[in-house]
Amino acid sequence: MPIAPATPRSPSSALGRPTAVLTVAGLTATALLAPLAAPASAADAGSGVDDLRSDLDALLDDPALDGATSGVVVRSLDRGDVLYEHAADTALIPASNMKLLTSVAALDVLGPDHTFDTTVSAAEEPSGGVVEGDLYLTGTGDPSLTSDAFDDLAAEVAGSGVTEVTGDLLADDTWFDTQRLHPDWEADDEPYYYAAQISALTVAANDDLDTGVVNVTASPGGASGDPVEVRLDPAAGNLDLTNEASTGTPGSAAALDVHREPGTNQFTATGSLPAGGTDFSTLRTVHEPTDHAVHVFAGALEDHGVKVRGGVDRGTGPEAPEDAAELASAESAELSELLVPFMKLSNNGHAEILVKAMGRESAGEGSWQAGTAETAAALDRLGAELGEHELSDGSGLARSNQLTANGVAGVLRAALDEPWAADWEDSLPVAGAENRMQGGTLSERMRGTPAEANVRAKTGSLSGVSALSGYVTGNGGEELAFAVLNNGFEGAAPRDVQDAIAVRLAEFSRDTATSGQPDPLAQRAPERDAAGELECTWAGTC
Incomplete structure (x- = not known):
């Protein structure tokens, strides 16, 4: 599938700006008991800077953050000084801000031109259209393999003249290890697409390239009591659906679930949809994504007239012989392009695939342990000072991840010194940009404010955890990096507080003071979303 182009770079882009070595005054643990923030040094103080600090203090005093811990830092990328910090060296859960680290490390370790290859091979060259023995489907983690891509592979096999395979169709996913779910993920999340199982051979179910899942759609029948039509897509021989759902009376509540x-x-649909009502649609994870991928491919081979006499299975070790005859192959888009759906839409599966790909590339082991170790090593090479940290996964779904606001801001600064910086910055969501492949998780945020089309930042959200970190150009043209990590709040995520901070930074001018307290939050940012405990793209709330 073609990857949508990233947001065009504006003249105010952070790239091309002068860079400087940053010196950060660390906060002690007792800082949480002190006033919210103080100037980093007397030399930094000025009418605009003092006023900024006062305003950010006031914004962080919002009741939504009562009882919460907020790590916040704002750095000038032009001058190298710290404009504001509060609990900036306190280790906190970053949620999807982890993806900032994963994407930067992947660009360093794998390279922006890295591609993922998927191959179809046989032990020997086919003779007379017949593969004597087994046919092998081998993956290296491509997160963009849609059912159409598997169909193209099957068409290529058939186009080579193959009509029959006497043995089995075997999937080889040994590029990664066999640990499908991270041990620190919540078990209750496993059915939902943001916590899909990770494999080196998987199917992307939609244009958003969500891997390891199926689309579930349902339509009501014509009259009350009629069965509901339920569909799984992409369907394959490894999936089984039991439909117990029925059509309710017109105007009745929609109450359909697929478990x-x-x-x-084994999927079971229960509940009802009202007659004359709208269709139901959701995503559900599959068990063993490799099995699903090879069965999708088996169906495509059959559609193209290739008969597999044996079974369809997942191998237990490296299956394809080293000198196997390649019959078909697929190459993904380059990593620089794949970053767009990954980062814009905060795709957890892509993050974990990249972590395991880094482990495989550098340590010969496609595992979380090897991959997160390589993430830390790459960031160290790039000069990003993480401070106190714990890296458990690539997406931020694990609550065992720990980062500081200063650590996140260090990654933001270090990335801009690299030759791939433009590709990386273009992958970040852009505030208020309506196109999802531009605005991503910020599409609905900060519209109609100075931050619109200015802030380029990564969101993050789990229950009790919210984050927003990235870049903004101040009103005086100064380029800033900021990190906001909120932990331990009750109720809805404080996104309006984060947005108000970003808007205030967009208004910042070092030589201009404002008067009084900042405008009320309601005038500066959208209302807080009371439903969103998960990343807005996960919960569909944005």
Whole structure:
């Protein structure tokens, strides 16, 4: 599938600006008991800077953050000084701000031109259209393999003249390890697409390139009591659907659910949809994504007239012989392009695939342990000073991840010194940009403010955890990096506070003071979303 182009670079882009070595005054643990913030040094103080600090103090005093811990830092990328910091060296759960680290490390380790290859091969060259023995489908983690891509592979096999395979169709996913779910993820999240199982061979179910899942759609029948039509897509021989759902009376409440029995691919639809009502649509994870991928491919081979006499299975070790005859191959878009759906839409599966790909590339082991170790090593090479940290996964879904606001801001600064910086910055969501492949998780935020089309930042959200970190150009043209990590709040995520901070930074001028307190939050940012405990793209709330 073609990857949508990233947001065009504006003249105020952070790239091309002068860079400087930053010196950060660290906060002690007792700083949380002190006033919110103080000037980093007397030399930094000035009418505009003092006023900024006063305003950010006031914004962080919002009741939404009562009882919460907020790590905040604002750095000038032009002058190298710290304009504001509060609890900036306190280790906090970053949620999807982890993806900032994962993407930067992947560009360093794998390179912006890295591609993922998927191949179809046989032990020997086919003779007379017949593959004597087994056919192998081998993956290296491509997160963009849609059902159409598997169909193209099957068409290529058929186009080579193959009509029959006497043995089995075997999937080889050994590029990564066999650990599908991270041990620190919540078990209750497993049915939902943001916590899909990770494999080196997987199917992207939609244009958003969500991997390891199926689309579930349902339509009401014509009259009350009629069955509801339920569909799984991409369908394959490894999936089994039991439909117990029915059509309710016109105007009745929609109450349909699709459940997958853990450890199986047995799906059951229950509940009802009202007659004359709208269709139902959701995503559900599959068990063993490799099995699903090879069965999708098996169906495509059959559609193209290639008969597999044996079974369809997942191998237990490296299956394809080293000198196997390649019959078909697919190459993904380059990593620089794949970053767009990954970062704009905060795709957890892509993050974990990149972590395991880094482990495989550098340590010969496609595992979380090897990959997160390489993430830390790459960031150290780039000069990003993480400070106190714990890296558990690539997406931020694990609550065992720990980062400081200063650590996140260090990554933001270090990335801009690299030759791939433009590709990386273009992958960040842009505030208020309506196109999802530009605005991403910030599409609905900060519209009609000075931050619109200015702030380029990564969101992050788990229950009780919210984050917003990235870049903004101040009113005086000064380029800033900022990191906001909120932990331990009750109720809805404080996105309006984060947005108000970003708007205030967009208004910042070092030589201009403002008067009084900042405008009320309601005048500066959209209302807080009371429903969103998960990343807005996960919960569909944005």
